[in-house]
Amino acid sequence: MAHFAVFKEDIAYPFAQFGLTSPFWGVNLQTITATWIVLLILIILSIATQLALKKSESENAFGFIIISFVDNFKNLVDQTLGLFHFRHFTFVASLFLFILTCNLVSIIPGLEEPTSDILTTLALGITAFVYTQYSSIAANGLSSYLKGYLKPFFVMLPLNIISNLATVISISFRLFGNIFGGLVISNLWYRAISYSFITELIGILSGINLTITLFFVLFEGFIQAFVFAMLSLTYLSLEVRAEESENHTAEGKKIS
């Protein structure tokens, strides 16, 4: 029976000389390699985008895809935040692209998704959390940010802090659980068919291999990346929008 662990197997401990040997301080070499490959893919994509946008629009399909992606994502951020901030847009779009590429990288043979490592998803969740808190302070000012923890009564202070921190756990564990589940199921199937040549042939010809890959890698990877981006955008809008709500309702009244 396969051995699955929440923390991965071959871990290097770079901080071991300081006595930090808990799995949280470990670095998985496979995850690091896969993450670097993801970053390489993203860099190549961005260079290709720059080259494609210099050409005339009529002849390149790639430029059209990029432009329509950016346009749709811009509309999404626009609707959710109420106002368009270029900074927030770049943050959410890069989160989405990074997670999507991470989820899809397991199509390349020999690589595992970096998002099936709990430390990667925790890092992503903490990044989104810190960015949200930072933009909340930048939008509302430090004093009103701190006052927000005392709403509606000062008794709610610990509850507010816990509910704020719980978003990190929920957002990162959702991504980890779904990708890890897909990994476990495809590993189980691989083990089941790898007894002999005939079973492998049956797996390929019956289309179950294809179905598992389509559902758990392409489909689930896309959905989870989108959910992660949407949820971090929603948390961001809850924090940022508080100040601009009066402005926005005035605009809404004008339109209606």
Add this chain to the structure above:
Amino acid sequence: MIITTILYFGTIAAVVAITSIAVGLGESLISKEAIKCIDIQPSSRTEINKTMLLGVALAETSAIIGLVIGVILISKGLNYPYAGLPLLGIFLAVGLPGFTAGLASAKPIAMACQSIMRQPFFSNKIINIMLITASFIQTPVIFGFIISLFIYYQIPFCTNFTQSIALFASGLSIGIGGIGSIIGLSQYATEACASVGYNRNAYFRVITFTFISQALVETPVIFALIISLLILNTNIPIDSFATGVAVTAAALCTAISNISASISSGKTAASACRQITLKPELYSTLSKACLVAQGMLDSFAIYGWAIALFILLKH
């Protein structure tokens, strides 16, 4: 030894019985609805017949799985001292999702028959959406089947009481954890089949929405599956009763927190689907709002799952 023998034959009988009862009740509901629909709209009887037969074949999946488990258990007698609790785990892993799925998958199929009665010329598309949604309902049963096979193959290597508790906990997690998702998925499927009957122009929007929301409703089942597999993989020290209790606690924690989260997630998706059919032009707003709400609802399942993971890591 006597208790083990009773549990061995009892599990075989109970699994087959409980799945058959549920599927029998569900199929009676489907056929009743189909006959009613043919009575109202006799000219569409061939389409309704086809839908009914396809739906009955789909709803029968859980009964067939129960039968397969019964045959597997009978084919190799179990003369192992610690086989009692694992057998109970197999019963939970197959019986509970099978029972719920047998009852719950009847409603969407009956609703699809009604939709075809309303829109006889649109029957192919309605059958498509019924097949997609109804086969989603069966996935927790299949997960339970996989887990019960693992439990069955681990029984001979089970040498002490704590290990048998772990095998039982693994079945408990997927068994109770699957119920909520099945109910939520069935509610969504009923609404999807009904709404295509009301407004066939919304078909493509509903089918896109189906894939996104069904994946979110099903997330808790995947969490329960992970906990089951992790429990099967933990190295349990001999005769440490505390580990057995901890493992059972982890399984219960995941399973119970799944129930309400996935039922309410399914309800949210169902009402969003109804609104999409009424106003297809508002699709992007509605689907986004529903996605965020479902994400928030799923987080309760995730909290339970995170605590279960920490319990398992501690031991």
